[in-house]
Amino acid sequence: MSRPKPSQPDATVLTGAHYLDGDEACAEGAIAAGCRFFAGYPITPSTEIAERIASRFPLVGGTFIQMEDELASMAAILGGAWGGAKAMTVTSGPGFSLMMENIGLGIMTETPCVVVNVQRGGPSTGLPTLTGQQDMMQARWGSHGDYEVIALSPSSPQECFDLTITAFGLSERYRLPVLFMMDECVGHMTEKVVIPPAEDIPVIERRWYRGPKESYLPYQAGPDKVPDMVRAGDDYRIHITGLTHDERGYPVINAACQSVCVSRLVDKIRDNAGDIVITDEEAVDGADVVVVSYGISYRVATRAIALARAEGIKVGSVRLVTVWPFPEARIAELSRKVKALVMPEINLGQMYRELQRAAAGNCRTLLIPHCGGWVHDPNDVLAAIREGAK
Amino acid sequence: MKYWRRPLDADHCRSPHGIVHIIINRCKGCGFCINYCPKQVLEFSRHFNRKGYHPPVVVKPEACVDCGLCGAICPEFAIWSTPNPECILDEPAEAKPA
Amino acid sequence: MSELLTTPAPGGPVVEEERHPHEPFLRMDRIPHIWCSTCGLGTVLNCYITAIQRSSVPRADHTIVSGIGCTGRAAGYVKIDSFHTTHGRALPFATGLKLANPRLKVTVFSGDGDLVAIGGNHLIHAARRNMDMTVICVNNFNYAMTGGQFGPTTPEGAKLTTAPYGSYEHPFNIPFLVDSCGATYVARWTSLHVREMIETLVEALNHRGFSFVEVISPCPTVYARRNRLGTGLDLLKYYHDSAEVRHGADTRDVDISFKGRIIVGRFVQRCKPTYLDTMDAALGRSVGKEFVCYEGPMQASDGRS
Numbered sequence: 001m002s003r004p005k006p007s008q009p010d011a012t013v014l015t016g017a018h019y020l021d022g023d024e025a026c027a028e029g030a031i032a033a034g035c036r037f038f039a040g041y042p043i044t045p046s047t048e049i050a051e052r053i054a055s056r057f058p059l060v061g062g063t064f065i066q067m068e069d070e071l072a073s074m075a076a077i078l079g080g081a082w083g084g085a086k087a088m089t090v091t092s093g094p095g096f097s098l099m100m101e102n103i104g105l106g107i108m109t110e111t112p113c114v115v116v117n118v119q120r121g122g123p124s125t126g127l128p129t130l131t132g133q134q135d136m137m138q139a140r141w142g143s144h145g146d147y148e149v150i151a152l153s154p155s156s157p158q159e160c161f162d163l164t165i166t167a168f169g170l171s172e173r174y175r176l177p178v179l180f181m182m183d184e185c186v187g188h189m190t191e192k193v194v195i196p197p198a199e200d201i202p203v204i205e206r207r208w209y210r211g212p213k214e215s216y217l218p219y220q221a222g223p224d225k226v227p228d229m230v231r232a233g234d235d236y237r238i239h240i241t242g243l244t245h246d247e248r249g250y251p252v253i254n255a256a257c258q259s260v261c262v263s264r265l266v267d268k269i270r271d272n273a274g275d276i277v278i279t280d281e282e283a284v285d286g287a288d289v290v291v292v293s294y295g296i297s298y299r300v301a302t303r304a305i306a307l308a309r310a311e312g313i314k315v316g317s318v319r320l321v322t323v324w325p326f327p328e329a330r331i332a333e334l335s336r337k338v339k340a341l342v343m344p345e346i347n348l349g350q351m352y353r354e355l356q357r358a359a360a361g362n363c364r365t366l367l368i369p370h371c372g373g374w375v376h377d378p379n380d381v382l383a384a385i386r387e388g389a390k
Numbered sequence: 391m392k393y394w395r396r397p398l399d400a401d402h403c404r405s406p407h408g409i410v411h412i413i414i415n416r417c418k419g420c421g422f423c424i425n426y427c428p429k430q431v432l433e434f435s436r437h438f439n440r441k442g443y444h445p446p447v448v449v450k451p452e453a454c455v456d457c458g459l460c461g462a463i464c465p466e467f468a469i470w471s472t473p474n475p476e477c478i479l480d481e482p483a484e485a486k487p488a
Numbered sequence: 489m490s491e492l493l494t495t496p497a498p499g500g501p502v503v504e505e506e507r508h509p510h511e512p513f514l515r516m517d518r519i520p521h522i523w524c525s526t527c528g529l530g531t532v533l534n535c536y537i538t539a540i541q542r543s544s545v546p547r548a549d550h551t552i553v554s555g556i557g558c559t560g561r562a563a564g565y566v567k568i569d570s571f572h573t574t575h576g577r578a579l580p581f582a583t584g585l586k587l588a589n590p591r592l593k594v595t596v597f598s599g600d601g602d603l604v605a606i607g608g609n610h611l612i613h614a615a616r617r618n619m620d621m622t623v624i625c626v627n628n629f630n631y632a633m634t635g636g637q638f639g640p641t642t643p644e645g646a647k648l649t650t651a652p653y654g655s656y657e658h659p660f661n662i663p664f665l666v667d668s669c670g671a672t673y674v675a676r677w678t679s680l681h682v683r684e685m686i687e688t689l690v691e692a693l694n695h696r697g698f699s700f701v702e703v704i705s706p707c708p709t710v711y712a713r714r715n716r717l718g719t720g721l722d723l724l725k726y727y728h729d730s731a732e733v734r735h736g737a738d739t740r741d742v743d744i745s746f747k748g749r750i751i752v753g754r755f756v757q758r759c760k761p762t763y764l765d766t767m768d769a770a771l772g773r774s775v776g777k778e779f780v781c782y783e784g785p786m787q788a789s790d791g792r793s
Binding site (some may be wrong): 235 | 518779
């Protein structure tokens with residue numbers, strides 16, 4: 001099948017400086033990453049991504065479909081990925097809950113795709129129009145069974161663009177649904193977003209199988225534990241199932257196969273964590289207190305850090321760009337050097353549990369909880385920094 | 391096959407004749423083929439197969455007309471028919487010329 | 489005993505080593521399948537494989553998607569690209585496959601519980617969109633894989649483990665449901681009507697748009713046993729006695745009652761633009777010259793197209 005060039009060469013990547021909100025930037029990032037299949041269901045505050053995709057896809061040769069619900073949206077992008085497209089869906093808390101079973105299917109069948117969750121306050125319908133960071137543990141453990149995930153959390157509209165491309169790259173590289181954990185503030189914040197020239201955008205293509213057809217096994221992995229993929233319609237006669245399966249993709253319902261199958265799904269992320277984990281550190285060396293934050297909470301933390309420094313407190317910052325896998329080795333290392341690790345997050349302690357676990361009592365760990373609906377007051381973060389510096 | 395009159399093309403047309411193939415150990419003894427064979431070619435074997443079912447057995451091989459029904463209805467892919475190159479004539483003597 | 493078994497039966501060859509003509513289309517390393525003796529699922533699968541070969545679609549383009557349940561296992565036995573998805577979600581998964589690679593002939597092969605109960609929302613919307621795919625819905629009137637619970641197709645009065653005193657819910661008339669939602673090809677047969685089923689499946693596979701074939705099929709182990717209906721063979725005899733072929737029947741009239749008549753035939757066959765037809769046409773009209781039609785799936789690096 002030939003790929004006709006877009007009628008306007010600049011239609012795909014809108015190179016230049018723009019004034020975009022995080023949702024729109026995420027949509028542009030997806031298009032720049034090569035996403036050409038989108039299935040979604042409207043939900044605040046993620047809808048603007050779907051709206052942007054719906055208006056942009058007809059110009060760039062993509063297919064947009066609004067499904068009947070989030071269960072369908074998630075299933076459809078898995079189908080789209082096996083059909084040979086880079087695929088994405090977007091949602092918020094309630095829809096994310098509905099997607100969980102099929103996120104598990106994506107993990108089990110090793111299907112590359114990107115799931116965006118523009119988080120709002122929960123539980124249940126909660127605060128549809130107000131922010132939250134309360135789905136962080138759901139991202140990690142929301143689908144049943146044992147598995148590892150990759151989740152990213154952007155802090156600005158620029159990052160919504162850049163990290164969406166990274167998310168697609170990681171999903172193709174490690175073959176799994178990558179969770180893009182935005183929040184309402186980042187999604188609806190409008191800032192300058194610079195879109196680089198198309199040739200400067202690092203797009204990672206699918207790991208196509210290149211060997212002979214006869215010897216293809218859908219789940220035979222190399223040393224990096226990630227198998228190569230084919231697409232439906234190329235006569236490989238693949239069988240793909242959500243059941244525990246062997247290298248042929250055939251269901252095998254016993255403990256031995258479960259051990260091989262599930263261990264590899266987990267190990268392909270754990271073993272490659274060094275390649276996956278992205279943190280953004282600042283002034284960590286010699287700091288007494290390090291603020292560990294992600295998403296919109298990082299933006300609030302930067303203000304508190306500036307105020308603390310004005311008071312003479314040696315404070316550094318670690319921003320979790322990838323929230324999952326959690327950078328536990330780095331946090332453990334820091335915990336032996338600092339007095340306290342401080343974490344503001346818009347929930348009552350989710351990633352904080354990981355922080356505590358990684359710090360293992362080597363230093364104080366302070367949570368600055370927040371129920372959601374609005375971001376932290378920087379003074380609350382400042383107070384925690386002061387407390388940690390004591 | 392019996393006709394109410396001798397077919398006009400009886401001297402040069404022959405009704406098809408088939409050979410029944412059975413993979414007896416794949417059979418789960420449902421009896422669909424036996425019951426719905428239009429020519430009653432099959433019966434349950436008195437023997438058990440490896441799974442413990444009674445597979446079909448061909449009792450009237452000469453009656454098979456290769457209609458393919460056994461092959462289509464079998465849920466186990468265990469029986470089918472193929473054309474028998476050695477066609478046999480119908481029983482023209484039984485039908486009187488029109 | 490094995491000696492006796494491999495001895496040709498009197499008067500006819502019984503061949504052990506030969507290969508069934510469908511074997512090139514079956515994952516023989518997974519045969520025998522899991523379905524019970526006198527279950528009709530194998531028959532429907534058998535007819536589907538015949539229909540694939542008789543359809544005008546090249547083999548490589550045939551793709552089968554199943555959900556969960558006894559029927560959901562069908563995908564695992566056919567040697568074409570096959571996907572065994574989650575419960576109820578075969579249709580949206582299939583929708584994604586079709587839209588990402590419109591060349592594919594996607595068939596959803598699943599059960600009544602999967603398609604009409606948990607997947608009911610997707611069924612009505614796939615029909616409404618006239619999504620270009622074929623759905624084979626094997627209806628055995630119950631959830632068999634989990635041991636025989638009643639479902640949305642169980643006839644009133646039938647006893648099942650979660651309806652021990654008989655089901656008192658009004659069942660769906662599935663052809664009417666999909667017809668009223670916009671399906672452009674609707675047919676029903678029983679697993680006894682193999683020739684008609686094959687013909688219909690070939691038509692359904694060649695049909696452009698949402699084609700839906702319901703196949704009434706015996707569940708001997710749970711449905712028939714609980715309701716003292718005998719074996720699957722006895723149910724085939726019931727189909728034989730109670731089925732009434734009525735092509736073009738008004739789908740409002742084809743509901744099924746417990747031990748009642750079963751109206752079969754091709755009920756609906758109409759032409760209507762498919763989802764992709766309307767999408768491309770509408771976008772082409774409104775977006776104009778700047779519209780770029782979906783460019784197809786990513787090219788695999790070895791140049792396959």
